Amino acid sequence: MNDASANEFLIVALARMIEGCRHVAVGNASPVPGAAALLARALSGDAMLVSLLGSLAHNPYTDGGRELFDSAGQGRLDAFFLGGGEIDGQANVNLVAVGPHDAPLARFPGSFGSAYLYFAVPRVILFRAEHTRRVLVPRVSFISAPGTSPPGIHRSGGPTALVTSRCAFAFDRARGRFRLETLHPGHTAEEVRAETGFDYDSAPEVAQTPPPSARALELIRGRVAGELAETYPSFAAREWGRAA
Amino acid sequence: MNDASANEFLIVALARMIEGCRHVAVGNASPVPGAAALLARALSGDAMLVSLLGSLAHNPYTDGGRELFDSAGQGRLDAFFLGGGEIDGQANVNLVAVGPHDAPLARFPGSFGSAYLYFAVPRVILFRAEHTRRVLVPRVSFISAPGTSPPGIHRSGGPTALVTSRCAFAFDRARGRFRLETLHPGHTAEEVRAETGFDYDSAPEVAQTPPPSARALELIRGRVAGELAETYPSFAAREWGRAA
Amino acid sequence: MLYRRPMTTARKLLDLDALAARIPDGAHLAIPADYSGVAMAATRALVRRRARGLRLVTVPTSGMQADILIGAGCVAAIETSGVGLGEHGLAPRFTAAAKSGSLHIIEATCPAIHAALQASEKGVPFMPLRGLLGSDLLAQRPDWKVIDNPFAAAGDPLVLLPAVRPDIALFHARWADRAGNVWIGRRRELATMAHAAARTLVTVEALFDGDLLADESTASGTLPSLYVSAAAVAERGAWPLPLPGLYAADDAAIRRYAQEARSDSGFARYLDETLRAAA
């Protein structure tokens, strides 16, 4: 492993998952996915189009807030990142609350566009750094967006992967289950099993998540950091000492 | 009567019918209604908003072709002018064809926005200079837009008047019938009865349509002619020798 | 900012005939109204290449463009709210084709065309629209369905329009930049057309030297390259129709067309002259 920070490692892991996409969008309050999209664009030789919510410089949309969703409905959006206050083993995502809705134990900001984009975008990458039984639960207490849909429900998209600070899972839509794909350096399959609240499949030998290349790190710390600082000044300052 | 031309007379007659409106729109290929709206605006001291289809200078819309219809659906459009290849005594309007649709005897351009605006705009003024039994028929052969709707049909607008080169009718929506209101100078009630293909009501004594005031004529030939020439250069050149 | 937008001009910028060649016979082709920016030079290129079987949808009306394509035998069907020459009267070739029954005319009304394109724009199968009930348009449109508004207590019929998704949108605009962004100003129906269509082909007056999205004064009137398949430069490409804000209609030329196109022989002569001049 090289000298990548934890966030840099995740940025590269996420960027790898959207390789080859024509158009990738990133939602609200998502600096790591935002950096991943900007990195993937840089690595693509600018063949990839990136739409960063809240950005002026890195956002092609000119038809207002609905255009992200409209373009997804048109099939013009290949990949999107989604977080979750809770995520369960069927890839259901909870962005609303834990406990009863009118007196919750925990309250999250809200569902944002998840209930729509999870259906419309072919490749939705779930990302949550915190990998604990508090977040990765057997069953979410509120489904902001369901991981799978029964036959007969119009659905052209859905989850393909889940990346945390410990590992990367792939999601099998037909089986409705995650499979542990790779472990980040320093983490073990046993640890992941212990810290995950839901059941999942796993190969007997789980590979390591590849480390960032020198080229990727150079791009992140140069171009990507500068681009990201427009929308995420605090993150860019903390991570790389970069101002917008 | 003063020295108003036939078109000027009609422009003033139409302008009178939209007095007091906050917002008036004029559709395609309508130079006389267009001039009427511009005159009414001038006479209102610019309190009236006018939207002239095809104009840049006299059109407030910035949301594309749908905005005219959307604003009507929002209740923000008070009056609109509508023509007709055929118009019948129930104020049904035919802008499509006479005879069978696949082999018509006469073909008009098409329904434009009539099938919607006739329902949405409180004050729709029908205007057709030609006043003959060919145009004013007992029953239109194609209903582009119906003059009235049965109870239970959502409808907030409809026809209020019909102006021709001979006279002005008012339309009674409850009865679904026209009533001859005023005769233009030089025309008689008998002549109108003879040249109209549908039955209508009439007072025993029909008043004369008032002639244009000197002020109105002055505005038409000055400001209105100049404003209209942007959208209707041929008409303005023919009528007043005005170029855009 | 280190980022420079993709330099895709090489891929997206074509010449006029190559652009017209991207519109195959039988294509479902969306074209704008006369006030929006009509790709007349590309239309002549379509006639030159003897396009056949086009299914036009006019957004929401058309004039000389549809009339020429119909007269030249390029059109199998047209969905329209109106075809006419504005101040110059009826569209002669459209009218003749309608009377002879040689053209399949799908009657529409302006807001229905806008809404049906918005349905495609939003990725929904239909859009509701008020009005229409009691009109003979409904009889002409078995694809339009009347349902009872599910939100009303008692019966409240209204019309649902199925989404219209053209294969191709074709229009003329002022500028394209080297990334393929196109400046449309306030003609936002062009954005809706492009969002709704599978592909969008554009002719422009000129290449814009810079990034149309970089400055807020141009960005607010820009259709992003995401929707633009290819562009071609065609100076005065809307002629003899206007490009509002830049040049007015050539009234004499349209008047002459209106007169010539009244007869089959006059139209043939007009077409011949026009195509020879363009070649």
Add this chain to the structure above:
Amino acid sequence: MLYRRPMTTARKLLDLDALAARIPDGAHLAIPADYSGVAMAATRALVRRRARGLRLVTVPTSGMQADILIGAGCVAAIETSGVGLGEHGLAPRFTAAAKSGSLHIIEATCPAIHAALQASEKGVPFMPLRGLLGSDLLAQRPDWKVIDNPFAAAGDPLVLLPAVRPDIALFHARWADRAGNVWIGRRRELATMAHAAARTLVTVEALFDGDLLADESTASGTLPSLYVSAAAVAERGAWPLPLPGLYAADDAAIRRYAQEARSDSGFARYLDETLRAAA
């Protein structure tokens, strides 16, 4: 051109407190997301005049604006797809009110709010939207109806959203001209909000000296006065939020708010300071 647009400034131009007074207690108030131009100065004026019972609809999300209004007791209900402080974490007053059950939260998802406003914009009673099925949002929204797509051969369930028609839309923009036209640039959700709302109140950085509709470069980003009830000048009126294209967020000020608002006493202190500074 002889025509000059109506000089309605006297009628439409108010001071900030007069503008806030146009928002009555109990109003159904549409407010934009942080990236759109948030009327923060007007928000402080609303708190000053002790507005009560507001029913917010966030288009489609909100942050510090909703949080302050909730904390100050101005809000009875909020329809939202998300309330948070972005990089600065959860919105503390929203979160506290949600946990205590003192706030009626109507859960939504971004495209549903956009579409429901578009329904009002188009004067239709509802709009369809894909997705949503199988989510617990549907259970929270008895006003959303599932029907079978009437255009599908077999069962194809989809959701219909009833139109949302706010009493008032409130936002901050760069310019208004003397006729009441407002320049919104590419923030077109502000146009949708204004079209959908019965009335629109706007604060602006400055008066524009001229006609925003006269030049194509400003017209394409202009909301016409037809939709604007009143405007007030409020320099840096989005502070501490950004006015994209003109000024960035005041990150230190938002961070301080995020910290203070964690406790009731901290929020009370923050509010007190803020209102005293603004008075």
